[in-house]
Amino acid sequence: DAGVTQSPTHLIKTRGQQVTLRCSPKSGHDTVSWYQQALGQGPQFIFQYYEEEERQRGNFPDRFSGHQFPNYSSELNVNALLLGDSALYLCASSRLAGFQETQYFGPGTRLLVL
Amino acid sequence: SQQGEEDPQALSIQEGENATMNCSYKTSINNLQWYRQNSGRGLVHLILIRSNEREKHSGRLRVTLDTSKKSSSLLITASRAADTASYFCATDEGGKLIFGQGTELSVKP
Numbered sequence: 001d002a003g004v005t006q007s008p009t010h011l012i013k014t015r016g017q018q019v020t021l022r023c024s025p026k027s028g029h030d031t032v033s034w035y036q037q038a039l040g041q042g043p044q045f046i047f048q049y050y051e052e053e054e055r056q057r058g059n060f061p062d063r064f065s066g067h068q069f070p071n072y073s074s075e076l077n078v079n080a081l082l083l084g085d086s087a088l089y090l091c092a093s094s095r096l097a098g099f100q101e102t103q104y105f106g107p108g109t110r111l112l113v114l
Numbered sequence: 115s116q117q118g119e120e121d122p123q124a125l126s127i128q129e130g131e132n133a134t135m136n137c138s139y140k141t142s143i144n145n146l147q148w149y150r151q152n153s154g155r156g157l158v159h160l161i162l163i164r165s166n167e168r169e170k171h172s173g174r175l176r177v178t179l180d181t182s183k184k185s186s187s188l189l190i191t192a193s194r195a196a197d198t199a200s201y202f203c204a205t206d207e208g209g210k211l212i213f214g215q216g217t218e219l220s221v222k223p
Contacts, residue, residue: 004156031209042202042213043157056210088154094209102147103211105157 002027004093004106012112013081021076021109025093031055032074033103034066035090043090049074050096078111086113119214120203126220133190135217137203138183144206146179146186151200151216160188160201193221 005024013019025032031050035043045058049068068074072093078085088110092103121136137146145164149157163170163179163186170177176189190197198221204211 033210035211035213037154039154040215042204042215043211045210045212048209056208058210090156092157092211101209102159102162104159105149107156108154110154 004091004104006089006091006106006109008109009107010110010112012114014114015081015083017081017113018077018079019081019111021078021089021091021111022073023076023091023093023106024073025091026104029093029095029104030072031094031096031101032068032072033092033094034074034076035092036060037088037090037108039087046076081113083113086111120201120217122217123215124218124220126222127193129193129195129221129223131193131221133193133197133219133221135188135201135203135219137186137188137214139186139203139205139212139214140184141205141207143181144208146177147204147206147211148175148177148186148188149202149204149213151202153199157202190219193219195221195223197221 007022033048034046037043047057048055052068063079065077088108090108091106094101094103147162148160174191179186200216202216204213
């Protein structure tokens with residue numbers, strides 16, 4: 001049973017560019033949440049996708065957008081990259097919009113913006 | 115915004131000793147979850163305790179929850195060098211996890 005997978009593992013971009021990160025949830029899970037973790041900090045919630053719709057959103061600008069596909073996999077897109085977007089991006093999957101459910105995390109994508 | 119605050123921020127112990135980490139939070143919760151993270155990699159789920167539970171065990175882990183004090187603690191007994199990691203508590207707000215800043219645990223052999 002494959003766990004949560006993310007791609008790519010590492011990425012280097014320059015300011016102003018756009019990036020797309022991908023996540024495949026654990027088998028049997030229908031909900032994907034995205035988190036940003038800056039160095040030395042705890043993860044911060046970006047948004048959550050359930051039934052192909054954005055169900056909840058954290059305090060992140062519109063430059064951060066996402067999508068969920070019919071097979072429950074998800075993408076996180078960040079436009080007009082800033083230096084401050086450099087972080088570890090974590091994807092978590094769960095069932096039923098994650099309510100009272102354990103969320104399982106992937107290994108993360110480390111993004112460096114130069 | 116961070117809801118939980120872990121205490122201490124860093125903890126260094128010898129192998130075989132017990133490690134206790136505390137977490138405080140601000141609002142009502144559905145449940146509280148503890149995670150471990152090794153060297154900036156993905157988070158590993160350790161334990162979930164619901165708001166109507168007071169204590170839960172999993173192997174060498176013991177978690178307590180006091181909703182009246184809005185606090186939780188994680189106890190790792192008989193620690194091993196492999197327990198060296200960052201530990202985070204996270205409160206569940208309708209499926210959205212709110213994390214604290216974590217406790218960095220170092221277990222020396």
